[in-house]
Amino acid sequence: xxxxxxxxxxxxxxxxxxxxxxxxxxxxxxxxxxxxxxxxxxxxxxxxxxxxxxxxxxxxxxxxxxxxxxxxxxxxxxxxxxxxxxxxxxxxxxxxxxxxxxxxxxxxxxxxxxxxxxxxxxxxxxxxxxxxxxxxxxxxxxxxxxxxxxxxxxxxxxxxxxxxxxxxxxxxxxxxxxxxxxxxxxxxxxxxxxxxxxxxxxxxxxxxx
Numbered sequence: 001x002x003x004x005x006x007x008x009x010x011x012x013x014x015x016x017x018x019x020x021x022x023x024x025x026x027x028x029x030x031x032x033x034x035x036x037x038x039x040x041x042x043x044x045x046x047x048x049x050x051x052x053x054x055x056x057x058x059x060x061x062x063x064x065x066x067x068x069x070x071x072x073x074x075x076x077x078x079x080x081x082x083x084x085x086x087x088x089x090x091x092x093x094x095x096x097x098x099x100x101x102x103x104x105x106x107x108x109x110x111x112x113x114x115x116x117x118x119x120x121x122x123x124x125x126x127x128x129x130x131x132x133x134x135x136x137x138x139x140x141x142x143x144x145x146x147x148x149x150x151x152x153x154x155x156x157x158x159x160x161x162x163x164x165x166x167x168x169x170x171x172x173x174x175x176x177x178x179x180x181x182x183x184x185x186x187x188x189x190x191x192x193x194x195x196x197x198x199x200x201x202x203x204x205x206x207x208x209x
Contacts, residue, residue, distance in 0.1 A: 006049045009083070012039055013055040015062060017072040025061050036076065043081045051083040058114075059090040060105040066113055070121045084127035087114070088149075091132065091174055106181050107137035115139050135170045136189050140207040143194070148201050150174060164188035169196065169203040 014035060016022030022032035042052050056062065056069055066087065073085060089110065090103060114130075122128045122145070130142065131149040138146060148171045155172030164170070166189065173186060195206040 006047065008050045009053060010042055010046075010051070011053045011055055012042075013057055014069060014073065015057065017065060017068040021062075021065060025057075025059075039077060043078060046081075052081070053084050053086060054082055055086045055088055057088050057090055058105070058110055059103045060109075061103060063105050063110045063113055066117045067120065070117065070124075074121070074124050079125050082126065084129055085125045086129045086131055087118070089130075089132035089174075091154075091176065100180060104180060107133070107185050111137065111139075115142060118142055118145060132174060133171065134173050134186060135166050135204075136164065136186050140189065140192055140209055143204045143207050146171070146202075146204065148203065158183050158186055160186065160188060165191055166194070166204075169194075 012035060014022065015025035016032065019030075019032040022035070023029055026032075039052070039054070046052065054073060056066065058066070062069070070085070073079065073082075079085075089107070090105070118128060118130070119141075128145060129147050130138070130145045131147055133146050135143055135146060150171060154175060156175050156178065157167065157170075157172050158178070161167050161170075161172075173183075193208040194204055195208070196203055197205045
């Protein structure tokens, strides 16, 4: 049966490339199978005015498996029917904060895997996006994939951000991150030539290094 609501965006998270890895994150047996079946149903039945976004939450439980998860998505689904695939850095609040020893990961740790993974898979999807990343933790070549996705009350800028040439284009730092991991990772990047867009959520379209 077709979904009846027009102009609808459905966002679904995949936490692993198989039932073992996905269900370990959700702590719900059978959730991987249900999620994959649900995505197939949406892709079979959605209208032109309806879109699907697949999300991968980057945490200590998933950051080393990003390549495997993206490979699974590419093999399992007709990715041309998926509007975008989003890699989202975890917000350390609620249960994530309560279980920070299990879920917590730093941007520095994630950067050991993220750049090469994005470069490998970006051409396979209609749109590959990065959410919840301050610009200075990303290699400049990834800035064009970064989106501003948090409300003003959810972010902070530290004093050294005042010296950053790109602050006005930056998401900022989620307010729960610094109390847990400190602020040493955040350093204003050097001057570069950038091309900007008029889209607030996606302000940088290109970096010319």
